[in-house]
Amino acid sequence: MFHDVVLRDTRPEDWPEQRARIRERVMLSMGKAPDVRVEPRFEILSEYEAYGLRHQKIRFSVLPDEYGLAVLVLPKGTSPANPAPAVVVCHGTYGWKHGKWGPLCLERLIDGGWGPADCGYSIELAQRGFATVTPDNYKCGELLTGGEKISEEEFRTRRKQVVEQFHKDYPEWSFDGRRLLHHQRLLDVMDRIETIQHGNYGVMGHSLGGRTAINLSALDERIAVSVPSAGISPIFPNVPSALRNPSKKPPFTANETASWFPYDYQDMFALNAPRPLLLLEAFNDGLSPNIESGFQCFLKGQRAYALLGKPECFCSLTHGDGHATEGYVRQFAYSWFERWMLKR
Numbered sequence: 292m293f294h295d296v297v298l299r300d301t302r303p304e305d306w307p308e309q310r311a312r313i314r315e316r317v318m319l320s321m322g323k324a325p326d327v328r329v330e331p332r333f334e335i336l337s338e339y340e341a342y343g344l345r346h347q348k349i350r351f352s353v354l355p356d357e358y359g360l361a362v363l364v365l366p367k368g369t370s371p372a373n374p375a376p377a378v379v380v381c382h383g384t385y386g387w388k389h390g391k392w393g394p395l396c397l398e399r400l401i402d403g404g405w406g407p408a409d410c411g412y413s414i415e416l417a418q419r420g421f422a423t424v425t426p427d428n429y430k431c432g433e434l435l436t437g438g439e440k441i442s443e444e445e446f447r448t449r450r451k452q453v454v455e456q457f458h459k460d461y462p463e464w465s466f467d468g469r470r471l472l473h474h475q476r477l478l479d480v481m482d483r484i485e486t487i488q489h490g491n492y493g494v495m496g497h498s499l500g501g502r503t504a505i506n507l508s509a510l511d512e513r514i515a516v517s518v519p520s521a522g523i524s525p526i527f528p529n530v531p532s533a534l535r536n537p538s539k540k541p542p543f544t545a546n547e548t549a550s551w552f553p554y555d556y557q558d559m560f561a562l563n564a565p566r567p568l569l570l571l572e573a574f575n576d577g578l579s580p581n582i583e584s585g586f587q588c589f590l591k592g593q594r595a596y597a598l599l600g601k602p603e604c605f606c607s608l609t610h611g612d613g614h615a616t617e618g619y620v621r622q623f624a625y626s627w628f629e630r631w632m633l634k635r
Contacts, residue, residue: 296561297594306598313561316553317510321468325461327355331479336360342397343367344417351480353473360433361426361477362391364417369486375422376632377487379474379514380413381496381503382428383521388446390432391425394500409615410497412624419625420633422487428503429466429473430457467506474507482513491515493628497616498522498578501571509562516631517563518624520571520616523556523588524579556585560592565601569627572607576614604631 301309333351340346347363369375380394394413413423427434430453435446457469482489493516496504501522508517560568570589574582589607596605606627610620 294555294557295591295594296557297591297598301598303598303600306595310562313554313558314510317558317562320465320553321471321510322461322465323463324468324472325354325464329354329476331476331483333480333483341395342414342418344414345369346395349480351477353476359426359429359473359477360391361424362395362413363484363487364395364413364423364425365486366417366420366422369422371485374486374488375420376491376493376628377422377424377481378412378416378493378495378628378632379477379481379504379507380416380423380425381474381494381500381507382425382431383410383496383498383500385410385498388432388436388441388443390427390434392432394423394425409617409621412495412497412621415621416495416625416628419629421493421628424477424481424487426474426477428499429470467502470503471506471510474503475511478511478513491632493632494518495624495628496520496522498614505556505559505563508566508568509559512566514566516567516569516628518569518571518627520620520624521573521576521579521614523570523572523585524581556588557591560588560605561595564592564595565599565604567604567627567631568596568606569624570607571610571616571620571624573610573613573615575611578614582609 296313329352331352333349335347335349337348338346344367345365347365349361349363351359351361353359366375382391382393385393394410397411397414413425416423430450435449435453457466461469478492481487481492490513492514494504494508494514495518497520499522501519503522504517504519505522508514572579572582572585579585593602593605596602608620608623612620616624
């Protein structure tokens, strides 16, 4: 079902060329972004304390007429003289409306009863010594609501209008490509924040955030360690639903008439190699029921790590907790960041 990324006769010295071909195919599916240069700029909109940690809400440039919003959480003792290692935290689909605030909260009930208590990665990582940067994904959270409290019906209406307008404005681009640019612009800004260590960033996310995390780490080598959760749902078995989803148009076929696909997730894993990658997936996730195909992707993708002599940098944790990350899973994920990012 899934093609090999490493063939029997592939040698380590062949990998740079093979990797370049894989990346070219993946970028084909992302579509064509506008050819504009944006100077990395950000401003601190507000500062506050929560959970005993300093928070800074920032606005950063993305396109000439568009910006992003994010919250930087700093562990205790962080300063320009003592910068902290940084992890980008990508919110999930539970946060279409609430965006970045989900990973920034440890309570289950927020603003009338939303937000899972098992995705507070931004706070828990900061409590362990990491600076975290949590953005609203493209047209999620405040970027869609404008900070207003709106009904679910109004939110769905705005969301539909955004998707339709995006494809009118950028017919050769994809939502995945736009989300990728959004987070890469955030990395550009992080390179200029004095209280965090530059380069060698981590990324973690759940559901939509997991998909965002694997895309970012595969296609931007400033990400040194990646932990996507519930974000790996192979494309091939999901073709019918994917092609019905307007946010995934233009379809990620490079040639619709030939019905072939530029990439699947084993390619994304291979693009991460040899940088540390931890995959968190459930064998009973109703939103991603094709776990057998996921395992096939795991096996094919990890061969790139073996080829490059870094098998220890690829890891998967499969659990039975459904579409969630319970405490023991989160602790394992945080220890993965500590293993590869903290100075010993």
